[in-house]
Amino acid sequence: MNDIKIKNLWKEYGDNIVLENINLDVKAGEFVTLVGASGCGKTTFLKMLLGTEQPTRGELLLNGKPIANEPGADRGIVFQKYSVFSHLNVVENVMLGEEFKESPILGRCFGKKRQAIRERAVALLEKVGLGHALTKYPSELSGGMQQRLAIAQALIKQPQILLLDEPFGALDPGIRSDMHELILDIWRETNITIFMITHDLSEGFSLGTQLLVFDKQRLDPDQPNRYGASITYDIPVGRSRKTPMTDIQDKTQQALQND
């Protein structure tokens, strides 16, 4: 399974210690939410999972092997902004990932191959609720729709891990709750591990199965950069992969069998 194991992880920029002594186990299929004050290393942590930053010391293992030191197709990402390509329309944005795989030289497919990829992309887009906007450009979409597109775009690669860097931070509250439902649906259907940074603690509690709080345990007022942040709380929030509905059904069935 695609478990993530982190041992004794440190991240420093010169004298500035950002993260210190991070130890963490994440099982495949968890929905991990990361909360903490700004500037406490959540994003740095996510970047190390993504591969754009490397740990200074310690180990970051995916399936027992060190995680790749550059971004790759096994780890999808959705940023708060600029996650989609403005020069491609909605369906082309989603097709792009598959076209990269199928056509190494041109990065562009034609004919039957293209049609097959397009069908997959359209199916994904319908799932995220963008089936009506296939030929629109991202600039014609609202913020929420752009994020839906970014999620669909990442999902077509079927990544093991999906990294979300405050994906709903810029959205209106109503749209945000729609997006919560969407991301939970996707998480339940696929066996994907999700890491999501959020500023909203209640979002962290309501979505995640494992809540990580980043904070500095020690603080030197004269030298604020002397000590880095670490994970001060690692809380199993206890949402199961099942919906409450199926959960109750299972329990009643078990009860019946026990009788």
Place this chain on the structure above:
Amino acid sequence: MKRIINQRPGMVGKCILGLLPFVIIGLVYFYFSNERLAINPNDKLMPSFQSFVNTISYMAFEPNKRTGEYLLWADTAASLQRLGLGVAISALIGLVVGIMIGIIPLVRAGIAPVITIISLVPPLAILPILFIIFGLGELSKVMLIVLGITPFLIRDVQLRVMALPNEIIIKAQTLGANSWQLILRVVLPQVLPKLIDAVRLSLGSAWLFLIAAEAISSTEGLGYRIFLVRRYMSMDIILPYVVWITLLAFLMDFLLRRLSQRVFPWHSADQGEGK
């Protein structure tokens, strides 16, 4: 009465205000032209409207007695060919080298300093070198344009590439793109409309280098003609040629802008968001 900073002209008002300076310039010119011609009918400095019409019809619509060519059109064709060739070559080099410098740090470390230095060399100062190396033919004139505007285009494309949001570069990698695919499907299309903008900006310099090269060594071309007839103080040819060059420059700029809007409709929307 609104404050003057809040008063906006309507469509008609805009047109009238826009045309007004041209009308004033024209009126002022012909007033002084008349004054001078009244004193000396052979005055060459400010020809009358009639002599402009005569010269234009002579240059544009009558074959030259010696060569049989229509001079204005022959000059225009020669100049536009040089300009088009020079700008096209520069744009191609600018695009390829600019993208490579912008996106590949190893290339940037290797080439960027040289480009910076080359861009500081005044192209006109090395025009004699070009004449020596490439001869007095077409090649040296095209080369002057290329040398003159390519460094600017390279650096502009490079900056545009480096200004792309890092997010989309990372996103493309998480979609499995290798470096080549990333350049071809993400960087190139993102930068092409910006290359057109850069070419529009560089057209002014391109004309400058073209006319300079033609003035020094040529047998036809718009710049050649202007400098040729200067000996006879033929303002009746020089002024229409200047207006014609300006019109051509304006048309090119206009066409490039329309091309960008037509081919990259998403680009203007991008800019509209004020990113």
